[in-house]
Amino acid sequence: xxxxxxxxxxxxxxxxxxxxxxxxxxxxxxxxxxxxxxxxxxxxxxxxxxxxxxxxxxxxxxxxxxxxxxxxxxxxxxxxxxxxxxxxxxxxxxxxxxxxxxxxxxxxxxxxxxxxxxxxxxxxxxxxxxxxxxxxxxxxxxxxxxxxxxxxxxxxxxxxxxxxxxxxxxxxxxxxxxxxxxxxxxxxxxxxxxxxxxxxxxxxxxxxxxxxxxxxxxxxxxxxxxxxxxxxxxxxxxxxxxxxxxxxxxxxxxxxxxxxxxxxxxxxxxxxxxxxxxxxxxxxxxxxxxxxxx
Amino acid sequence: xxxxxxxxxxxxxxxxxxxxxxxxxxxxxxxxxxxxxxxxxxxxxxxxxxxxxxxxxxxxxxxxxxxxxxxxxxxxxxxxxxxxxxxxxxxxxxxxxxxxxxxxxxxxxxxxxxxxxxxxxxxxxxxxxxxxxxxxxxxxxxxxxxxxxxxxxxxxxxxxxxxxxxxxxxxxxxxxxxxxxxxxxxxxxxxxxxxxxxxxxxxxxxxxxxxxxxxxxxxxxxxxxxxxxxxxxxxxxxxxxxxxxxxxxxxxxxxxxxxxxxxxxxxxxxxxxxxxxxxxx
Numbered sequence: 050x051x052x053x054x055x056x057x058x059x060x061x062x063x064x065x066x067x068x069x070x071x072x073x074x075x076x077x078x079x080x081x082x083x084x085x086x087x088x089x090x091x092x093x094x095x096x097x098x099x100x101x102x103x104x105x106x107x108x109x110x111x112x113x114x115x116x117x118x119x120x121x122x123x124x125x126x127x128x129x130x131x132x133x134x135x136x137x138x139x140x141x142x143x144x145x146x147x148x149x150x151x152x153x154x155x156x157x158x159x160x161x162x163x164x165x166x167x168x169x170x171x172x173x174x175x176x177x178x179x180x181x182x183x184x185x186x187x188x189x190x191x192x193x194x195x196x197x198x199x200x201x202x203x204x205x206x207x208x209x210x211x212x213x214x215x216x217x218x219x220x221x222x223x224x225x226x227x228x229x230x231x232x233x234x235x236x237x238x239x240x241x242x243x244x245x246x247x248x249x250x251x252x253x254x255x256x257x258x259x260x261x262x263x264x265x266x267x268x269x270x271x272x273x274x275x276x277x278x279x280x281x282x283x284x285x286x287x288x289x290x291x292x293x294x295x296x297x298x299x300x301x302x303x304x305x306x307x308x309x310x311x312x313x314x315x316x317x318x319x320x321x322x323x324x325x326x327x328x329x330x331x332x333x334x335x336x337x338x339x340x341x342x343x
Numbered sequence: 344x345x346x347x348x349x350x351x352x353x354x355x356x357x358x359x360x361x362x363x364x365x366x367x368x369x370x371x372x373x374x375x376x377x378x379x380x381x382x383x384x385x386x387x388x389x390x391x392x393x394x395x396x397x398x399x400x401x402x403x404x405x406x407x408x409x410x411x412x413x414x415x416x417x418x419x420x421x422x423x424x425x426x427x428x429x430x431x432x433x434x435x436x437x438x439x440x441x442x443x444x445x446x447x448x449x450x451x452x453x454x455x456x457x458x459x460x461x462x463x464x465x466x467x468x469x470x471x472x473x474x475x476x477x478x479x480x481x482x483x484x485x486x487x488x489x490x491x492x493x494x495x496x497x498x499x500x501x502x503x504x505x506x507x508x509x510x511x512x513x514x515x516x517x518x519x520x521x522x523x524x525x526x527x528x529x530x531x532x533x534x535x536x537x538x539x540x541x542x543x544x545x546x547x548x549x550x551x552x553x554x555x556x557x558x559x560x561x562x563x564x565x566x567x568x569x570x571x572x573x574x575x576x577x578x579x580x581x582x583x584x585x586x587x588x589x590x591x592x593x594x595x596x597x598x599x600x601x602x603x604x605x606x607x608x609x610x611x612x613x614x615x616x617x618x619x620x621x622x623x624x
Contacts, residue, residue: 082430089425089436096497099454100442106457159351162344174348176614181359183554183610187579188599191586192365193358215358218351247344276447278561283587294449298565301453308457315450322445330438334509 103319107312124313128300134314136289137296141275141318144206144292148213148274152221153267155214157259160225161251165234182219190283197284204286212280217273221266224334228262229255264332268325275322293318363603370597380593387597397598399573400581403488404602407563407577408556411495412549418496419503423511424533426504437508444501452565455494484574487567491575495562499555503548510544511537543617550613557606578602 094101110121128134163171193212194203202208232255240250256263278294285295297314304311326333370387374380391397426437443451459466459480470478480490514537522532538545560579563569569576569584578598585595 085425085428085430086432089430089432093436093439097439097442099451099458099497100446102458103450103454155350155354158347161347163348166344170345174352176611177355179614180607180610181355182551183558183606184359184363185558185579185582185599185602185606187558187560187582188366188596188603189359189362191592191596191599192362192369195369196362196365211354212358215354218354222351248347251344251347272445276449278447278449278565279583294447294561297449297453311453312457315453319446319450322447323442326441326445327438330441333505 100319103312103315106308107316109309111309124309125316127310128313128317132296132300132310132314133288133291134293134296134317137291137293138317140206140290141293142321144210144213145271145274147207147210148217149267149270151210152214152217152270152274153263155218156221156225156266156270157256157263159218159222160229160262161255163222163226164229178219178222186216186279190280194283203284204290205284206290206292209280209284209292210274212284213270213274213277216277216280217270220269224266224269225259225262228259228265232258261332261334264329265334268329268333271325272322366596366600369592370600371593373591373593383593387594388601390594391598391601396573396576396581397578400569400576400578403575404557404577404579406488407492407495407575408553410492411499411556412552414492415496415500415552416503416507416545416549418500419505420507422500422504423507426508427511440504441501443497444499444505448498448561449565451498452494452561455490455566459490481567482571484571487571487575491563491566494566495556495559498562499552502552502555506544506548506551507541510541510548513544514540546613546617550610550617554606554610557602 107124108120108122110119110123112118163175190212197203197205197208200208202211236254236258237250240254241247245253276294278298281292281295282298285291288296288299291299293314297311297318300314301311371382371384372380373383373387422440426433458464461467462477462479464480467478467480470476478486480486518536518540519532522536527536557577558579559577560583563575563577563580564583567575569580579602582595582598582602585591585598589595
């Protein structure tokens with residue numbers, strides 16, 4: 050056998066040796082992947098039953114005489130024409146947007162010193178935020194109700210939004226601080242050398258590079274404000290000021306057997322957070338929470 | 344730079360610190376929701392510590408918190424580990440599994456009510472069909488406890504999944520590879536390599552979830568209202584009822600304060616432990 054033939058055979062053997070196990074490995078991987086898919090699909094469907102249930106019931110309008118389920122939009126038409134759901138929705142959106150905007154601004158500002166300062170004060174403040182985060186809302190809500198009543202902020206959307214901002218502040222501060230941690234300090238130093246003020250460098254260098262952090266904090270604030278029940282139930286007393294959680298609960302108590310409209314209102318309430326998560330999920334990182342605890 | 348903290352400090356003082364001081368005063372008086380009442384010293388605290396309803400609520404709060412944090416962590420961690428490996432539809436599952444946490448509690452309790460509340464609801468019907476007899480998920484004390492705990496686990500495992508997913512990203516693949524080459528089984532790798540590396544985020548997730556759970560109001564209030572016969576009463580619901588239904592503000596605030604003291608003590612303890620966690624990064 051000539052040199053070249055030898056080489057060709059050797060190369061062929063090598064390719065065969067390489068190719069076969071790879072394809073077997075790949076096939077095994079693929080089977081394993083689809084097995085995981087199947088198992089996860091079953092588990093996920095079970096877990097999501099309560100949510101699927103809401104959506105299915107919201108489109109059901111009773112049964113025909115022959116026992117067939119009627120599929121309809123009537124439940125939605127009914128709540129939008131016969132209940133103040135639009136008022137609830139507007140109130141919820143107002144409170145939530147207010148909380149998100151101001152909450153993120155405050156968190157974005159406070160996160161910066163928490164990320165950059167390594168002194169006792171910053172550590173102490175970080176611990177304070179940690180402890181405050183743990184305070185039962187109930188212990189703050191009761192005295193606040195008395196205080197806010199004297200300021201005219203009880204039964205007001207502004208008052209509720211202020212409490213949400215304070216309530217989500219610890220987490221938004223941490224999220225922002227941990228995002229800033231990932232931005233190299235040298236960038237600001239360079240800006241300072243070029244004559245930028247501390248605040249200027251913060252806004253133009255750090256904030257401009259922190260959109261994912263800002264988005265995470267915004268999503269968190271949104272969820273806190275949109276989903277809260279306790280603060281709203283204590284503070285919002287008149288129906289004109291009801292947010293969706295209170296409105297839904299109020300409606301549910303009056304129509305507890307009429308599931309169609311109740312579930313239609315539930316769908317109205319669950320859609321905004323679900324849409325936001327579906328769209329922005331990949332930007333949402335909660336990993337920084339507590340990472341700022343030094 | 345520290346000036347950037349000003350708005351947050353202002354808010355902290357106005358919305359957290361000031362009411363807290365105000366609340367200390369309230370807890371030392373026997374007032375109602377508006378009237379200040381008479382100064383009674385520590386009487387409200389003494390009342391709480393002698394009240395069987397208080398201890399009942401404290402006991403259930405403990406069970407509710409420990410079981411739901413523990414189980415939701417195990418489930419969340421399992422999903423986070425499964426979702427690390429590529430498989431078809433992975434990112435879709437990651438999103439779908441977050442839904443129980445994203446959907447407002449008021450909405451999900453409504454749906455759970457539909458599913459379990461009465462004898463003709465779907466889940467009790469299914470249980471009967473499977474031969475488990477008549478299970479009263481919200482009317483039987485033991486089952487009501489199980490139901491609210493399962494609900495809480497359902498609503499909070501995605502939070503654990505998120506936290507653990509983020510933590511697992513910090514694990515260096517070469518460390519795992521080294522363990523694999525040394526012949527470590529998957530369990531050994533998890534137990535002795537991965538878990539110690541992410542010990543700090545694990546502690547943090549436990550502490551945060553425990554705080555969220557102790558302070559959870561709507562789960563209990565909307566599912567069982569603390570019943571039947573107080574079986575699922577937690578301290579937060581107990582305090583709320585005292586203030587807003589019995590109008591015993593002083594007593595209610597004292598109960599809320601006792602919760603606060605325990606939470607602060609536990610979180611400061613864990614805060615110190617977190618920083619001493621092995622391989623804390």
